[in-house]
Amino acid sequence: MRIAISTGGGDAPGLNAVIRAVVLSAHQRGWQSYGILRGFDGLLGAEGVVALGPAEVRGITHLGGTILGTTNRGNPFRWVARDDAGGESEQDRSDDLCAAFNASGFDALVSIGGDGSMQIAHQLARKGLPVVCVPKTIDNDVFGTQRTFGFDTAVSTATEALDRLHSTAESHERVMVVELMGRDAGWIALNSGISGSADVILIPEIPFDIARVCDKIRQREAAGRHFSIVVVAEGACARGGSPVLVERRGMGTVDRLGGIAGQVAHAVARLTGKEVRTLVLGHLQRGGTPTTYDRLLGLRFGAAAVRAIANGEFDIMVGLNDSTITTVPLGDVVGRQRLVPLDSDTIQTARELGISLGD
DSSP, X not given: OEEXXXXXXXXXXXXXXXXXHHHHHHHHTTOEEEEESTTTHHHHSSXXXXXXXXXXXXTOTTOOSOTTOOXXXXXXXXXXXXXXXXXXXXXXXXXXXXXXXXXXXXXXXXXXXXHHHHHHHHHHHHTTOOEEEEEBOTTOOBTTOSOOBTHHHHHHHHHXXXXXXXXXXXXXXXXXXXXXOOSSOOHHHHHHHHHXXXXXXXXXXXXXXXXXXXXXXXXXXXXXXXXXXXXXEXXXXXXXXXXXXXXXXXXXXXXXEOOHHHHHHHHHHHHHOOOEEEEEOGGGGTOSOOOHHHHHHHHHHHHHHHXXXXXXXXXXXXXXXXXEEEEEEGGGTTTOBOOOOTTSHHHHHHHHTTOBOOO
C-alpha cells in the first residue's frame, strides 16, 4: 500500500502528530507513506511529493505547524490560474489531480483539514479517489466530531493571554477588548473567556446589543471594579449587523474577518467614557507547541485513519465521539458546522457566573 498525506487550510497545533502517526502506523503494516507538499499543490504544481518514513517523522510530535506545508488556495475544483498579464481565472483541475494521484501509484489519501478540505475530499471521493479525512481546525466547528485537534492549544494560548491582561487592565482601570479567532463558531472565545475570567463574551451564535455590554461594564464600575475584560470572537456581530471584514480576498478562498474588537472598543469608549484598549491575538492561536491533549488526539486520529484504510473504509472522516474514535461518512459531515449550542451547560455556566453574553 502507498498512502499519500495532504494538509490543507489553516495550520493547527497537532498536525505533525497526525502525520507521524499515519507514517508510523503505515510502516508497521509494511506500507509506504508520501507527503503531498503544500496542500494539493504537490500534485498539481511544482511543489512535489516526498517519501515519508520513520526517520522523516522522528521528533516532530511536539512541533507546531506542518512539515508538509499548507495553503488556503488549493481547491482543485476551483483552481486559480494566472495569466501573463496578472489576471486570474478559475479552472476545474480535479481530473488532473485524480490522474496525478493514480499515476503516482497511490492506494489511499489521508486528507487532514477543516470543513473546506472535507468538501474537497468528498468531491474527490465521488470521482473515485479512496479518501480518509482527519478533522483539523482550531475553531472546533467540524460536524461529526466532539473535538478537533488544535482547539485545546488555541484555548490554552488565549486563556494565558487573558490572564496576563488582568493586571494591566486593573492597574490602569481600562476596558480591554480581546479579539479571538472563530469565524462562525464561538468555541475558543467561550471556553477561554470563561477560563480566563472575562466579564463579557461575544460569540457568533448570539448577536449582541452593545447597550447590554456597556450595562455590564457600568455594573462593575458601581461595584468598585474599575476595569473589564471583553472577549469577542472575530465572527461576532451586533443584532441586525454582519461580521466585519478585514480583507476581501480574490478567487479561491474566503474573505478574511477581523476588526470587530475595534468597533466594540469604540462604542464602549463612547457610551461609557472609559479608556479602552484592544488586542487581536490573531495567529498566535495557531502557533506553538501543541498541548498534551492535542498531541494525543492527533496521534489517535492518525492511527485511526490508517486503520480505516486497512478496513477498506473510504469517503469517511475519523472523529472523537463519546471519548472513542469513530468513523463518520463524509456525506454526513460536509456542509454542516458544529456551533455552540445555546442551551449548553457551558453557556449556562457563563450566565451563572455573571458573565454577559451581550444579549
